[in-house]
Amino acid sequence: MMPDPKPSHSQSYPDTDGYFGQFGGNHYPPEVRPALEELRSTYEELRQSPDFQHALDKARIGLQGRPTPVHYLENISNQVGGARIFVKREDLNHTGAHKINHCVGFALLAKKMGKTKLIAETGAGQHGVALATAAAYFGLECEVHMGGVDVGKQSSNVGRMQLLGAQVVSATAGQSALKEASDSAFDSYAKQHEHALYAIGSAIGPHPFPMIVRDFQAVVGQEAREQFLSITDGSLPDHVVACVAGGSNAMGMYSGFIDDSEVVLHAVEPLGKSDQLGQHAATLSYGRPGTLHGARSVVLQEDDGTPAQVSSVASGLVYPGIGPEMALLHETGRISVARISDEEVISTFFRMAKFEGIIPALESAHALAFAIQLASQRPSSERILVNLSGRGDKDVDYVLENYGTG
Ligand SMILES: Cc1ncc(COP(=O)(O)O)c(C=O)c1O
Known part of the structure; x- marks a missing residue:
């Protein structure tokens, strides 16, 4: 018998607890952990499904232009x-x-999970615009948190998000930038996780977000x-x-x-x-x-x-x-x-x-x-x-x- 081929990097990481070596895991308030576990299990199931892949491909070709x-x-x-x-x-x-690659994935996941709203942070506004677009396409509400400084600097993206039907929340704590936008968006999600899905803007955050973003961006x-x-x-x-x-x-x-x-x-x-x-x-x-x-x-x-x-x-x-x-x-x-x-x-x-x-x-x-x-x-x-x-x-x-x- 031939030995099994070496598993690829993405098959090896993250481990079952969401770790990439010593990094990763889920260091998030315990009250939100069941919602993240629901996201992980739905994702693991749907990623294998031909229907899910078909709907994703349709959005990638027609909406995104891939x-x-x-x-x-x-x-x-x-x-x-x-x-x-x-x-x-x-x-x-x-x-x-590139942000829209994972935004359409999250929007489709939200739809399949019966959620009605997407919440996220944005820096330059690219992730926010991409998410507002995916939310409009899949018929979901959208709430985007953006640092106060970026709201001024990237005003055309703020207008685009609003045109697409999203609510833009200005995060004015601290440096009024991406970190504060993330803090504000995570707080809002913690209050709304029963009907909302957090559609994180990068391969960051608690497990399973880094894995899901990587896979949709692959x-x-x-x-x-x-x-x-x-x-x-x-x-x-x-x-x-x-x-x-x-x-x-x-x-x-x-x-x-x-x-x-x-x-x-x-x-x-x-x-x-x-x-x-x-x-x-x-x-x-x-x-x-x-x-x-x-x-x-x-x-x-x-x-x-x-x-x-x-x-x-x-x-x-x-x-x-x-x-x-x-x-x-x-x-x-x-x-x-x-x-x-x-x-x-x-x-x-x-x-x-x-x-x-x-x-x-x-x-x-x-x-x-x-x-x-x-x-x-x-x-x-x-x-x-x-x-x-x-x-x-x-x-x-x-x-x-x-x-x-x-
Ligand atoms: C065009 C573009 N490239 C890169 C990035 C950096 O994000 P990441 O490291 O998640 O790709 C951003 C973030 O807003 C972006 O808008």
Whole structure:
């Protein structure tokens, strides 16, 4: 008899208690645990169901516009003269980012569980708009919590959420950013879990959220792998690059390549204004083990253990934590971590617009900036695949006002 093949990474993690090695678990108030257990068991059952998969595929094709293409950045690759850069165009998703991949999944799960409402936090507003869209499509109410600062900075996304029928709640505690939006949304869910489902914005939070978000985002990596093999007559990329806040676009993209040890996986964190605590949001680079939003992971902390202030020009990266699976991949050395400053992000934003005709989200511009640096250090025989996680329409007013036209 042939021995059973080695289980894949995603089959091995999380374990039955929701842990990715020492990270993850369910560190959430006990009164909400039955609701999370109901979510886990419904998800485990439905993920096998052809009806569920059919409804998901229908939304992915018709509503979202999947599959998104893999595209060669020929002009910038030629300018750099080193490794060649390819992008997975998640910016071409309906609503402009990868977030909708897991939002349609959560909306469908809510429908099947008999819930009537979706609740979530949002940073840049991309997750909120994607969720409001999925809620409208599946006939659900939607409540989105957003940091007060982001409500001002990303006002076009606030208007879009409201147009789509969602209620936007401004979170004004502390730094009035993504962490406070998450605190506020979790509090609201704890009061409404009987008729509402929390549709978390990233691969963070208590079990089963990191697993469910990863699985719904895995479509990115699966498609990208097939497309890349077909473009290159059967070669895998040498490097795969994604920006990271909680890790939803990174885990989705890595899913297609994680079991190929020859593919180097890079996570790009926001260095913001400097490497001083409070001036960046580079959690894996400078954080330490801690618990945030119901999971054990790596957290940027003050000396007394409270989550640190964080900063980045990209609202969607302003978060002092990271998903537990990302923390494990970092601890085991499977991913390599890089940092990109606000300044490098803005110049890449302009470069992409002027030379490739693509205005990237400021979050995604972190991954692109790093890929350009990496390309300049690697030979032209190598290929880099970047998750272009979102488009920059939401950032245009902010960039024009603060940096001009480049
Ligand atoms: C376009 C885009 N990319 C990346 C991110 C970062 O989130 P994650 O690490 O979950 O992919 C965000 C978050 O708002 C985003 O809007």
